[in-house]
Amino acid sequence: MQSIPADQVRMVVFDLDGTLIDSRKDLANSINAMLAEFGRQPLPEEIIAEYIGDGAGMLVRRALGDPDDEALVESALASFLHHYRVHKLDFTYVYHGVFEALEALKHGRKLAVLTNKPVRPAQEICAALGLGPYFFRIYGGNSFSTKKPDPEGLNFLIHEAGVLPEETVMVGDSDVDILTARRAGTWAIGCRYGLSSHKVESIPSDCLVDSPLEWISVLDMARQKK
Incomplete structure (x- = not known):
């Protein structure tokens, strides 16, 4: 694993299920x-x-x-x-630490969601749970002609945000997310707490975390400089 250059990161793209929410x-x-x-x-x-x-x-x-x-x-x-x-919202909840982490990471960066869940329920869940305002885009498994781990959706987000792959981080709890990042040439953070955490270490990521709060220590420049 190698250290992610936080000062160069201009976009963070999150998986949804098992990364931001427990569904x-x-x-x-x-x-x-x-x-x-x-x-x-x-x-x-x-x-x-x-x-x-x-x-x-x-x-x-x-x-x-x-x-x-x-x-x-x-x-x-x-x-x-x-x-x-x-x-879809009977029991689903946002993981502890997600809101605090998003607050820390949003300054000077674009945040987005790229999930394989169909886009409408993904957007509705984010809206209902208060996540929607943090993201400039929320794309689902039917937003493009392919799903993760094909890099089409991540490549589109990179182009749309006007950033470079090396300025982008993909965060997810599955080997699917890590492979997507690798194919798009972005950095990858694997989440060991999620729904697919038993698979996340099957493909090497740049960083592994055990809670959303650890995204802050990895990517928040202000806290790193203190």
């Missing part, structure tokens, strides 16, 4: 509601959590056992999204 219970409940609708047995929340990170389609496919029946997957996805639209 595990609402996602699991919506998956199990879908499974019940299709006459299947519920899955433990811990198992469903392992399926999160690659978008709603892959979450549903994995929960179904990766069937070959694409029509089934599409119907199940529609069912899951219906349940999740209604129940």
